[in-house]
Amino acid sequence: MMIKKFLYSQKVAPYVFVLPFIAVFAIFWAYPLASSVEMSFQHTMLGQEAEWIGFDNYTKLMSDGVFLKAVTNSVVYMVLTLVILIPLPMLFAVLINNKFMWGREFFKSTFFFPALTSVVVAGTIFRLMFGEMEGSLINSFLGLFGIEPVKFLKGQVTGFVALLALASWRWIGVNMLYFLSGLKSIPDEYYEAASIDGASSFQKFTMITMPLLKSTTVYVVTISIYAGLAMFIESMMLWNGNNSPKNIGLTIVGYLYRQGIEKNDLGYAAAVGIVLLLIAMIINITQLIFTGTFKKED
Incomplete structure (x- = not known):
């Protein structure tokens, strides 16, 4: 009886409801993060006793050319995906949301379908599409214009073309649905009033749609920054x-996998993971400050 009264107390009930979240957060995020931070200051090999080495792993990282290459690849990939996966999905969402647009549900399903496809399957298909043989899909298309076969997956620029093609195919539809959800919250009266004032479609988009989609855009940018920096399986399947x-x-997560799983250097891999977390946090916090997300409302 006392336990039931305690649980139904107005002071205790809120904590009971949030307890599952706190437990999951502590077990699957806080504890692993704390363990990773500790491990990053150790020389830890599977099956061997951990040895405390201080900042040696981080010092080694700063002079590790392969790691710096992985960071550069991840940051460039993230920036390029932002350039593609923010404006294009927003534009497609505006077009599909237009009341004169026919086949809305068909286009929604068509754009979203790639996200349901296994990244392993998608990566394998794109590897075949961008193969270096003359009979591969992309080279067959280029051959129609008299262009010699390109070894896409052996060059830095052409390799990124393949990566970005895969990312665009998979995620444009997902981001488009986010923007469609944001568009639904904009009252039609705003557009009707703008039409009465003689505003063009472009003016409506820049003066009404974009400002009122700010919160959705910030959210999509935030998750896209993390997704870009954490990309791994796409690269692994493509190559x-x-x-x-x-x-x-090679990406940051790919380098973490190489050090931790392939070379069994868990301490060094943990340091790579902590650096990745810091990079993602710094970039995201910077863009949140820049967009005024942390600004207090007047």
Whole structure:
């Protein structure tokens, strides 16, 4: 009876409801993060006793050319995906949301379908599409214009073309649905009033749609920054492994996998993971401050 009275107390009930979240957060995020931070200051090999080495792993990282290459690849990939996966989905969402648009549900399903496809399957298909043989899909298309076969997956620029094509195919539809959800919250009266004042479609988009989609845009940018920096499986499947030519497809997570799983250096891999977390936090906090998300309302 006392336990039931305690649980139904107005002071205790809120804590009971949030307890599952706190437990999951502590077990699956806070504890692993704390363990990773501790491990990053150790020399830890599977099956061996951990040895405390201070900042040696981080000092080694700063002079590790392969790691710096992975960071560069991840940051460039993130920036390029932002350039593609923010404006294009927003534009498609505006077009589909237009009341004169026919086949809305068909286009929504068509754009979203790639996200349901296994990244392993998608990566394998794109590897075949961008193959270096003359009979591969992309090279067959280029051959129609008299262009010689291109070894896409052996060059830095062409390799990123393949990566970005895969990312665009998979995620444009998802981001488009986010923007469609944001568009639904904009009252039609705003557009009707703008039409009465003689505003053009472009003016409506820049003066009404974009400002009122700010919160949705900030959210999509935030998750896209993390997704870009954390990309791994796409690269691994596209190059059929974690060893692309001259590391042109190596990412930060790929380097973490190489050190922690392939080379069994768990301490060094933990340091890579902590640096990745810091990079993602710094970039995201910067863009949140820049967009005024942390600004107090008047």
